[in-house]
Amino acid sequence: MSNNANQTLISGGTVVTPTAKIENGTVTFSDGKIVSVDAEPHDTPDIDATGNYVLPGLIDLHGDDIERHLFPRAGERVDTTIALDRCDIANASAGITTKYHAISFEDVPDDNRSIELARRLAEQIRDFDRKTGARVDNRLHMRCELTNEAAVDAVSQGIRSGGDLVSLVSHIPGQGQFAGENTIAQRYDCPDKEFEAGIQTLETRRSNVSDTEIVARAREITDLASSRNIPVASHDDETVASVNNAAAIGVDISEYPLSHRVAQRATKLNLTVAMGAPNVVRGGSLWDGPDASQAIKDGVVDILCSDFRPQSLLSSVFIENNDSLIDRMLRVSTAPAAAAGLYDRGRLECGARADIIIVDPNPEPSIVRTYVAGDEVYRSA
Incomplete structure (x- = not known):
């Protein structure tokens, strides 16, 4: 091998491909x-990675950390442009080269969420x-609240305007992640009065829509997304x-099945099963869901998402789990990458996009x- 002025060589580290270490x-x-x-080192590389790992850039299909940059504390609102830029920097420094920002299309003022935002x-x-200054490949994951007709309309328009991923959400008291009042109160860490008002809002919204209508809205979104080759998550x-x-x-x-049995069924149906990397790093679910590490051992987890903590994706890679x-x-x-239909990245192979992390x-x-499409977008001090 010889150096070429138009090429960059990273050598000396442990290189991980889809089939070899x-x-x-x-x-x-x-x-x-x-x-x-x-499979051999170069004598005079451009980048000496000795003692380090050379890995493909991380791909995060569900990260709602942008909300923490927009609203760093109660009562404080950061300009959207600044928040997005800070979030972009944080993800580049976490090794995430393709980021799907999970944006909630729902009206929950106490949670700083609105369809207009x-x-x-x-x-x-x-x-x-x-x-326009982005470091990583920023993409849009639209979370559609099916109990809210305005949210369904907004996501439908978003799909037509160019979304990248859609998830179907139904925040109903007593079901899913809202099973039990204590779970809801803990999740939102809110005072009793605010909690009761939030529950009443959710219950009122739910009472105005039938199960048949929920299914019809879900099918509407799925059919529209499918016609544009946009993947859909439940x-x-x-x-x-x-x-x-x-x-x-x-x-x-x-996405985030709420029991081991449900994850097994999803796997049997050939759905891609996604769970949270923070679950793996923490050693269990924060909200009494399935243990992601155990689910991995049982072969019912395909991908991990950062959820709210970008650094968790990288950390999960170095946690041995049999x-x-x-x-x-x-x-x-x-x-x-495959679940999102991005077959040009997510692997260290000849011809793949040069999304690389050391x-x-x-x-x-x-x-x-961190390199994105061959450009260095982050370097530690």
């Missing part, structure tokens, strides 16, 4: 794409690319029946450099 390997990229992955944020995410599948219904209307992904490093990488790179494993995994 290569010690002292070399990854070469040029013009935004990977040119070669070699979702519309505006969606527009800015669509316009936020490398030309969120918080609670029962085997609910995941059966999701598969029947053409849903592709079961599986290989290759398998752990697949869940945060190749598999989510990771220092000690004392805790941290990003040394």
Whole structure:
């Protein structure tokens, strides 16, 4: 091998491909794409990765951390442009090279969510690319609240305007993630009066729509998304029946199934099963859901999402769970890329997009450099 002025060589680290873990390997990229992955080191690389890992960039299909940048504390609202930029920096520093911002199309003022805010944020995410200062590939995940007709209309328009992923959500008291009043109060950490008012709003909204209408709205969204090759996820599948219904209307992904049994059923139906990386890092669910680590051991988890903590994706890769490093990488790179229909990335292979991260494993995994389409977008100090 020889250096080429138009090529960049990263050598000396542990290179992880979809099929191999290569010690002292070399990854070469040029013009935004990977040119070669070699099983031997280069004497004079552009980047010496000795002692580090060379991995494909992480792909996050569900991250709602943008909300924490918009509303860092109660009563404080950050300008959307600034919040999106800060979120972009945080994801680049976490090794996430393709980010699906999970935006909630629902009206919950106490939770700083509104359909109008979702519309505006969606527009800015669509316009936020490398030309306008973005570091990573920012994409739009529209979370559609099916109990709200205005949300369904807004998401339908969003699909026509160019969304990237849709999830079907039904926030109904006593069901799904809202099973039990204590769970709701803990989730939103709100005073009793606010909690009671929020529950009454949810119950009123739910009482105005029938189960038949919920199904019809879900099918409307799924059919429209399918016509534009946009994948659809069902969120918080609670029962085997609910995941059966999701598969029947053409849903592709079961996102955060609420029991092990439901995850098993989704797997049997050939749905892609997504769970939270924070669940793996924490060692269990925060809201009494299934243990993601155990679900991984049982073969019913395909991909991990950051949920609200971007750093959790990288951390999950270095948590041994009776599986290989290759398998752990697949869940945060190749598999989510395939689920989203992004077959140009998510792997270190010749011809793939040069989304590459260099990771220092000690004392805790941290990003040394992040490349997106061959451009360095983050370097640690």
